[in-house]
Amino acid sequence: MYILKTEHSFDAAHFLYGYDGKCSNIHGHRWRVVLEVCTEDLQEDGQNRGMYVDFGDLKRDLRECVDALDHCLIIETGSLKEATLAALESEQFKILQFPFRPTAENMAKYFHEKMQQAGYRVKRVTVYETPNNAACYEE
Numbered sequence: 001m002y003i004l005k006t007e008h009s010f011d012a013a014h015f016l017y018g019y020d021g022k023c024s025n026i027h028g029h030r031w032r033v034v035l036e037v038c039t040e041d042l043q044e045d046g047q048n049r050g051m052y053v054d055f056g057d058l059k060r061d062l063r064e065c066v067d068a069l070d071h072c073l074i075i076e077t078g079s080l081k082e083a084t085l086a087a088l089e090s091e092q093f094k095i096l097q098f099p100f101r102p103t104a105e106n107m108a109k110y111f112h113e114k115m116q117q118a119g120y121r122v123k124r125v126t127v128y129e130t131p132n133n134a135a136c137y138e139e
């Protein structure tokens with residue numbers, strides 16, 4: 001089995017709704033997303049001979065997926081009062097709502113699904129919330 005690995009980072013704010021502790025406050029992270037894709041067979045001809053996929057293509061696709069969240073406030077649907085959300089949106093803040101709590105675990109699963117949808121055989125996604133804390137998702 002061959003495993004290719006690449007990563008990209010984004011800056012975003014979030015909070016954990018219903019959390020008893022400091023993480024219930026809006027705070028930011030530099031989220032680091034490490035993607036691993038795998039294959040048993042390498043390409044046999046052409047420009048990509050001996051490769052699963054060109055790192056340039058892999059990096060581009062991960063970056064596209066990750067940059068969609070850059071400089072956003074990520075919120076769990078239903079975690080803010082409607083009036084609060086409307087007020088934030090009226091200020092043109094970039095807000096992304098997800099139907100899950102934005103933990104490192106759920107974000108790892110989110111990027112796993114996104115890269116699968118982009119056509120990759122995804123082995124694992126690891127999301128670092130801080131340099132020391134990360135969650136992995138694999139199927």
Ligand SMILES: Nc1nc2c(c(=O)[nH]1)N=C([C@H](O)[C@H](O)COP(=O)(O)OP(=O)(O)OP(=O)(O)O)CN2
Binds near residue numbers: 027103104130133135
């Ligand atoms: N299993 C998980 N636990 C926690 C998550 C998570 O996604 N999965 N997230 C948080 C918070 O988002 C928080 O930002 C992380 O807090 P913490 O571990 O306290 O990180 P710090 O680096 O800020 O810790 P210090 O000890 O203050 O340096 C919480 N838990």
Ligand SMILES: [Zn+2]
Binds near residue numbers: 014023027029
């Ligand atoms: Zn956090």
